[in-house]
Amino acid sequence: MAQTPPATPETPPDEPRHVEAKALILLLVIGALITAFILYVMYARGVFEPTQRLVLVADDSEGVIPGMDLSFAGFPIGRVRQVELGQDAKVDIVVDIPKADAKWLRTTSVFTLERSIVGETRLKAFTGILTDPPLPDGAHRPVLRGDASAEIPRLLSTARTLLENLEEMTRADSHIGNSLANVEQLTHKLNGRYGVLGTALGGDEEARKFLQTLQRVDALLAKADQRVFGRHGVMDDTQASLGELNGLLKDARTTLQKVDGVLLEAQAVGANAKTATQDLGRLRGEVDASLRKVNRLVDEINRKWPFKHDTEIKLP
Amino acid sequence: MPLTSLVYVKPRHWGRLAARYAASWWHMLYLGAIALVMAMSPSTYHRANRLATARYIYASTWQVLPWFTLLTALLSLVIIRIVLVTAQSYGLSRYALEMVVRVLVLELLPLSAAMFAALRAGMAFDAAAMGLARSGVPAQAATEESLRRLRRDLVPQVAANAFSVLSLAMVSSVIVLVLAYLNVYGLSPWGLSDYTRTVGRVFDPTVTIGFVLKTVLFGLAVAVIPSAAILELLRHPRRLRSNVQPGALRLLFVLILIEAGSLGLKYI
Numbered sequence: 001m002a003q004t005p006p007a008t009p010e011t012p013p014d015e016p017r018h019v020e021a022k023a024l025i026l027l028l029v030i031g032a033l034i035t036a037f038i039l040y041v042m043y044a045r046g047v048f049e050p051t052q053r054l055v056l057v058a059d060d061s062e063g064v065i066p067g068m069d070l071s072f073a074g075f076p077i078g079r080v081r082q083v084e085l086g087q088d089a090k091v092d093i094v095v096d097i098p099k100a101d102a103k104w105l106r107t108t109s110v111f112t113l114e115r116s117i118v119g120e121t122r123l124k125a126f127t128g129i130l131t132d133p134p135l136p137d138g139a140h141r142p143v144l145r146g147d148a149s150a151e152i153p154r155l156l157s158t159a160r161t162l163l164e165n166l167e168e169m170t171r172a173d174s175h176i177g178n179s180l181a182n183v184e185q186l187t188h189k190l191n192g193r194y195g196v197l198g199t200a201l202g203g204d205e206e207a208r209k210f211l212q213t214l215q216r217v218d219a220l221l222a223k224a225d226q227r228v229f230g231r232h233g234v235m236d237d238t239q240a241s242l243g244e245l246n247g248l249l250k251d252a253r254t255t256l257q258k259v260d261g262v263l264l265e266a267q268a269v270g271a272n273a274k275t276a277t278q279d280l281g282r283l284r285g286e287v288d289a290s291l292r293k294v295n296r297l298v299d300e301i302n303r304k305w306p307f308k309h310d311t312e313i314k315l316p
Numbered sequence: 317m318p319l320t321s322l323v324y325v326k327p328r329h330w331g332r333l334a335a336r337y338a339a340s341w342w343h344m345l346y347l348g349a350i351a352l353v354m355a356m357s358p359s360t361y362h363r364a365n366r367l368a369t370a371r372y373i374y375a376s377t378w379q380v381l382p383w384f385t386l387l388t389a390l391l392s393l394v395i396i397r398i399v400l401v402t403a404q405s406y407g408l409s410r411y412a413l414e415m416v417v418r419v420l421v422l423e424l425l426p427l428s429a430a431m432f433a434a435l436r437a438g439m440a441f442d443a444a445a446m447g448l449a450r451s452g453v454p455a456q457a458a459t460e461e462s463l464r465r466l467r468r469d470l471v472p473q474v475a476a477n478a479f480s481v482l483s484l485a486m487v488s489s490v491i492v493l494v495l496a497y498l499n500v501y502g503l504s505p506w507g508l509s510d511y512t513r514t515v516g517r518v519f520d521p522t523v524t525i526g527f528v529l530k531t532v533l534f535g536l537a538v539a540v541i542p543s544a545a546i547l548e549l550l551r552h553p554r555r556l557r558s559n560v561q562p563g564a565l566r567l568l569f570v571l572i573l574i575e576a577g578s579l580g581l582k583y584i
Contacts, residue, residue: 020366022378033486040515
């Protein structure tokens, strides 16, 4: 059996083995743990990540705290590092954007600061055109405020007006109440004996008269139908007249055809007269020639004839 | 003497009592300062002191770390589930993780670690010193004993207790951070970046420095206050009037003061 060493004030008899080694291991493990934790927190804070700066200019910094996120499409892409009051009395919100996430921000990006009734204030970025030039480092951009709580007074005022209107509308003597009473009266009338007709004409008596008038008109129409379209009616006579007219038109057409023939003949007569006239001219020429021959013959006879008398005229 | 006993003291003795309290607090601060300076100086850690420090670290940390971690993990798991389920039912699940980290890691776990280490240190002191105080050692001998204890045990004990609080708080915090991740995101690794971002948002420089400072102050309080109370009792054995562990109330008061100060600095 191994002999137990004698107990001294420095080394108690019940001391476990390798105390120093265990303590050293513990120190190293806890030291490593603390170092790792600090490094992890630094990494989580983005200490090792290259960033670019963006300055958002707002009118009011309420709800904006260092460390809050700037989100794009629901993803955090930046972190507020500092909030300060600028020389122009505007609030400068300095945001660190990691270089890897800066591609989502363009020169045309819009930034909003939304403060909801419940929950934290949110900084959001919106980029419509991702092909625009990227946002430069240190850019200053205005931030638009979307304040839900600021809308409450206006909302309350509107709601109060609405409720007052509603109360006025639902009163017993309100216009809507009267209208509804009229509607009820109207529906009652509509359900009455003469229905829509009585309502439209203003009473049952008028409706009855209107119906009587309608019946008379109906009877009149029946009679008219009988006279116009019935047996020996106007329409029958008209039809017979049309038949006669048709016959007259046929006769007229025949007559016109005859007239046409007469005209053709007259045309032929004219042509013949023209030819006869030409022959008459030639005949006249021949007659003239014959007369000239006769005249010469007479002159010849007169010369040769003893009963010739002097034809010379003697002047005194 | 508890403050409530002042009503049983005649008014003309109030000044003497106040002076005694002030002296007692001063003695405690003085002792703490000496212990801190000695703990920070490398010459303190000679062979015997290193061995004593290792022994105290073993007793105050190595032996209790697994059980404390297991216990805090179980309790934290319950709290995490409660917070998550409640937050989900109100549609505020995005704030649940941050709340878990803030409440458990930053506040409850360091305080629990400090309480645990204080109980452990107090019990160790109780066994060693109470008998000595009750036995009525002469004043000269008590002074020599206190000096010997100061030289031999106090610095290793202070260092070990401070280290114990730091270790317990740190290990349980890391375990709780892992548990919180598993509860929120499950075994999926895709929540890691979101989780890291949330942790980064919680641990801003002010909060981190406050967390470290608070843990260190807890460790110092746990290490110094019971020791100072025991040593004061050794110098003045007649002040032992109850069976309450010496310095327990003062330690509790200081712990609450540190916690309140930390909360006030962070959130006010």
